Amino acid sequence: MTTLLQIIATPRTGEASRTRQVARHFVDAWRAVHPTGDVETVDLGHMELPPMDAAMIAVLFDSPSHASKEQLARRRKVLDELVGQFKAADSYLFVTPMWNFGLPATLKHYFDLVIRPGWTFALGEHGPVGLLGGRTAHAVITRGFDYGPASPNAAHNHLEPHLRSLLGFMGIEELSVVAVEGTMLPGIDDRMEEGIRAATAMGLGLVAA
Numbered sequence: 001m002t003t004l005l006q007i008i009a010t011p012r013t014g015e016a017s018r019t020r021q022v023a024r025h026f027v028d029a030w031r032a033v034h035p036t037g038d039v040e041t042v043d044l045g046h047m048e049l050p051p052m053d054a055a056m057i058a059v060l061f062d063s064p065s066h067a068s069k070e071q072l073a074r075r076r077k078v079l080d081e082l083v084g085q086f087k088a089a090d091s092y093l094f095v096t097p098m099w100n101f102g103l104p105a106t107l108k109h110y111f112d113l114v115i116r117p118g119w120t121f122a123l124g125e126h127g128p129v130g131l132l133g134g135r136t137a138h139a140v141i142t143r144g145f146d147y148g149p150a151s152p153n154a155a156h157n158h159l160e161p162h163l164r165s166l167l168g169f170m171g172i173e174e175l176s177v178v179a180v181e182g183t184m185l186p187g188i189d190d191r192m193e194e195g196i197r198a199a200t201a202m203g204l205g206l207v208a209a
């Protein structure tokens, strides 16, 4: 059985969220192609991630700490669950708006937790090596203004490049993206329709990374 893990980084829900609206079509198409597949969801807008405090850093890097044994055990338990779920997936769908030119902080925080030595990357002789090779990633992205390749704002789009670096660090080299530009600009209904068509095609596996 194959597992798709969708990681949602907007707190808006239902029709209020442009990104969720488009992503839903990806998931429906994916389910049609993988009738026995499993879809798991990490809804970052509606959960509390554990803090990246000194105890968590000690657990993450297996380094010394002044934290109590109980605190370290608590942090380890929740980190093991999060990273275990991430590692167990065969493919990923990132559902994220652009926030101030990049990833919403919750999604960055999630990556800070799941990018874990010995779990998702290893320290090799020549530096870090990703351990999640062979998995595929998809992203549905929306943004209020236009940062498309032909727009004068393109250089300020730090979202996809950052996402590619984070995933590539873990060995996930394949990332396909559907981006809907200008959700706060006129003409958005047509661009949403186009985004939904593209997300459906991506969910059906018709879009190459």
Ligand SMILES: Cc1cc2nc3c(=O)[nH]c(=O)nc-3n(C[C@H](O)[C@H](O)[C@H](O)COP(=O)(O)O)c2cc1C
Residues within 6 Å of the ligand: 010, 011, 012, 016, 017, 018, 019, 020, 096, 097, 098, 099, 100, 101, 102, 142, 143, 144, 145, 146, 183, 184
């Ligand atoms: C805190 C915050 C920061 C944002 N920063 C940007 C930005 O830098 N560039 C942009 O084009 N839109 C920005 N937006 C707009 C969102 O990217 C846009 O409205 C998006 O479609 C929201 O997706 P959602 O409806 O799924 O939440 C921002 C929105 C919020 C709430």
